[in-house]
Amino acid sequence: xxxxxxxxxxxxxxxxxxxxxxxxxxxxxxxxxxxxxxxxxxxxxxxxxxxxxxxxxxxxxxxxxxxxxxxxxxxxxxxxxxxxxxxxxxxxxxxxxxxxxxxxxxxxxxxxxxxxxxxxxxxxxxxxxxxxxxxxxxxxxxxxxxxxxxxxxxxxxxxxxxxxxxxxxxxxxxxxxxxxxxxxxxxxxxxxxxxxxxxxxxxxxxxxxxxxxxxxxxxxxxxxxxxxxxxxxxxxxxxxxxxxxxxxxxxxxxxxxxxxxxxxxxxxxxxxxxxxxxxxxxxxxxxxxxxxxxxxxxxxxxxxxxxxxxxxxxxxxxxxxxxxxx
Numbered sequence: 570x571x572x573x574x575x576x577x578x579x580x581x582x583x584x585x586x587x588x589x590x591x592x593x594x595x596x597x598x599x600x601x602x603x604x605x606x607x608x609x610x611x612x613x614x615x616x617x618x619x620x621x622x623x624x625x626x627x628x629x630x631x632x633x634x635x636x637x638x639x640x641x642x643x644x645x646x647x648x649x650x651x652x653x654x655x656x657x658x659x660x661x662x663x664x665x666x667x668x669x670x671x672x673x674x675x676x677x678x679x680x681x682x683x684x685x686x687x688x689x690x691x692x693x694x695x696x697x698x699x700x701x702x703x704x705x706x707x708x709x710x711x712x713x714x715x716x717x718x719x720x721x722x723x724x725x726x727x728x729x730x731x732x733x734x735x736x737x738x739x740x741x742x743x744x745x746x747x748x749x750x751x752x753x754x755x756x757x758x759x760x761x762x763x764x765x766x767x768x769x770x771x772x773x774x775x776x777x778x779x780x781x782x783x784x785x786x787x788x789x790x791x792x793x794x795x796x797x798x799x800x801x802x803x804x805x806x807x808x809x810x811x812x813x814x815x816x817x818x819x820x821x822x823x824x825x826x827x828x829x830x831x832x833x834x835x836x837x838x839x840x841x842x843x844x845x846x847x848x849x850x851x852x853x854x855x856x857x858x859x860x861x862x863x864x865x866x867x868x869x870x871x872x873x874x875x876x877x878x879x880x881x882x883x884x885x886x887x888x889x890x891x892x893x894x895x
Contacts, residue, residue, distance in 0.1 A: 570613040572893040573681035575719040576603035576885035577661070577668035579756070579850055579859055581801075582816060583794025585823065586787050587712030587729055589704060590776040595784070597729035598791050600740070600798055601669075601718035603885040606661040608673040608719075612681045615655045623657040625664075640675050643702045648682040656681075662880070666758065667851025672715025675699040676889045684891050692888050693737060696720035710773040722888030724750075726798050746804045751884060753806065753865050755844075757877040759832055761855025771824045789819050810845025810861035817848035826854045835875055836860075842871035 579602045586597035615621060620636065622628040628637060633650040636642035641656060656678070664670040676699045683690045690698075699716035703709045713735055717727050721737055724747070728736040742750075775783040793816045800808040817836070821828045832849060839847060839860050847860035857880070862868040872879065 570611055570893070570895050571681050571684045571891060572609060572611045573677045573684065573889065573891045574607040574609045575673040575677040575680065575889040576722055576887075577606045577608065577670060577673050578603050578715065578718045579668070579754075579882070580714060581724070581794075582797035582812070583791050584714065584820070584851075585712070585772060586791045586794070587714045587727065588710065588773055588776070589733070590710075590773045591784075591787050592713075592729040592733070593731050595788065595791075596731055597713070598726070598794050599712070599714040599729075600724070600726045600794055600801075601714050602724040603718050603722040603888065604668070605883040605885045606668065606880065607885075608658065608660045608670060608677050610656065610658045610674070610677040610681045612654065612656050612685055614651075614653050614685075618653050620652060621655040623655075639707050640671070640702060641678065643706045644675065644678050644682060647698060647702065648679065648688075649686055665856065667849065667856025669715035669719060669851065671703065671709075671711065672699060672717075673719040675702055676716050676719040680889045680891060684894075692720040692722075693717075693735070695889055696735070710770050720889045723886045724801075724884060726794075740798060741802050743804060746801065746806070747884065749806055750801075750809075751882050753810075753861055753863060754882045755847075755860045755862065755865055755868055755872070756850075756880045756882050757835070757858045757860070757872050758880065759835065759849070759855050759858055759877070761831075771826070783823070786819050786823055790816060793819070806861070807845065807863065810847075810863075812846065813848060813859075813861055814840075814846030817846065820848055824854075828854070832858065835872070835877065838871050838875060839868050843867045 581600040583599035587599045620630050633645045679698055696717040700713050703711050724740045726738040797812050843864040844860040844862045850857045850859050
């Protein structure tokens with residue numbers, strides 16, 4: 570048996586500019602941070618000539634073509650089809666919560682399949698394969714940041730050329746800045762899950778039709794993303810929090826399903842209790858609310874009073890990795 574894992578992520582800036590509908594015309598720029606919550610994929614070869622899959626559902630099929638799970642089917646076709654295989658997956662955080670679980674699953678799956686085949690693959694090549702599966706083969710309206718941050722880990726900026734080529738640039742942060750960012754960043758589950766692609770489809774369609782307001786919105790978010798990189802590398806976390814607030818003001822207008830009265834109320838309460846800024850992580854519509862505060866205990870008390878569940882933030886600098894072989 571071989572087990573691999575990939576980290577989930579927080580999007581810190583520029584999210585949405587990593588979709589092909591935008592970067593193919595305007596280039597994209599995103600910053601993401603891998604966190605110590607993971608998606609795990611285990612694989613081994615059973616005695617029977619059968620493919621057995623265990624995820625939210627169970628599949629038992631005799632060929633790769635019969636697999637219903639699209640990512641697993643395409644990953645096996647890409648790496649090399651096998652008709653005697655058992656694959657099981659699990660996650661520290663449920664899917665549909667805005668932490669990039671699809672990209673984490675795809676990179677962990679590819680990592681473990683390459684390990685089973687005895688092939689070495691670099692983090693960037695792993696991410697490129699994951700993007701190829703989700704974007705090119707399956708046509709999902711998703712971005713490139715999730716597979717890339719899951720594969721490489723850390724706190725990293727990604728510049729995406731019109732060609733789709735991705736430049737990977739780990740942020741140059743002091744140990745003190747990383748520690749302070751962990752201490753003052755709060756992450757709360759809103760209690761709502763959603764399918765990211767259903768929200769991203771609106772942005773994708775508007776961008777492909779050159780909707781002026783959508784293009785201007787994404788360009789503003791890209792500029793804020795670059796500013797966030799600058800202030801983080803300078804260790805100016807107060808400015809980071811303020812930029813997060815500006816980012817959210819743009820992001821929340823991008824789709825009619827981006828936010829709702831419950832999310833807005835939680836954000837307003839957080840700001841009234843010392844949060845400098847924050848946003849709903851991922852495509853929006855639910856999932857996790859990320860906040861930055863110089864007085865995290867005050868925000869924590871306010872969020873606890875609302876009944877929200879906190880997930881402590883710790884960063885993962887390893888990226889996708891094999892963690893067990895037997």
